[in-house]
Amino acid sequence: MAQIDSSQFRLGNSHALTLTVIALLISLLLAATKWVTHEQIIANEQLRQQQLLLQLFPDGTDNNPFSHSIEFTDPARGPLKAYPLTGPDGIQAVIVDTYANDGYNGRIEMLIAIKKDLSIAGVRVTRHLETPGLGDDIDHRKSDWITTFTGKSLERPSLPMWSVRKDGGEFDQFTGATVTPRAVVKTVHDTLVTATEHFDILFKDTKP
Ligand SMILES: Cc1cc2nc3c(=O)[nH]c(=O)nc-3n(C[C@H](O)[C@H](O)[C@H](O)COP(=O)(O)O)c2cc1C
Secondary structure (H helix, E strand, O other): OOOOOHHHHHHHHHHHHHHHHHHHHHHHHHHHHHHHHHHHHHHHHHHHHHHHHOOOOOOEEEOOOHHOOOEEEOOOOOEEEEEEEEEEEEEEEEEEEEEEEOOOEEEEEEEEEEEEEOOEEEEEEEEEEOOOOOOHHHHHOOOOHHHHOOOOOOOOOOOHOOEEEEHHOEEEOOEEHHHHHHHHHHHHHHHHHHHHOOHHHHOOOOOO
């Protein structure tokens, strides 16, 4: 029977160790690359959503609202930021950076553009974890559901209708998914209430 001498055994062991270390390093590198790329993709997507919101505004705004922010406090969410869009007559609209904490899978981040007359210019969800095929129709890339808020205000519709149809309101829910749209509708309504209460802070540069 062939004998394996101890030097061959040691050599085999050291090769195995080297291969394990290399495999570990490659795994770490791949994980780091994936993490960096993921963060970059999210940042790019947020930028894209900001740009989409800006397209809703007519010429005459400064078109770079994200360089300057106004801080205010939402009773349910704490400190929030709003970005003013300034035109020849002062602040024409603000884009409120806010979120719902009660999405099906947690936090849903969104930008809500509110005009000086306290009507909604547009809403975009910028980040969410809702289930693909169920709750992700809040994403403008998946459906135009989010555009149903455009033109709405605290009076249009009045309060009892500011909910999903299943709760007696006028906003569509999705097939098999009510939790997600319910959270978004509530956040948009809350934001209109808070913007109304903080009108003087948000639109303070508005000229008569
Ligand atoms: C695996 C799984 C994922 C789900 N994801 C969502 C979701 O992202 N958004 C949502 O509104 N409902 C989701 N649902 C359905 C909700 O559990 C719920 O049944 C639905 O939203 C209706 O809510 P309602 O009873 O309050 O009307 C999911 C259900 C399952 C089993």
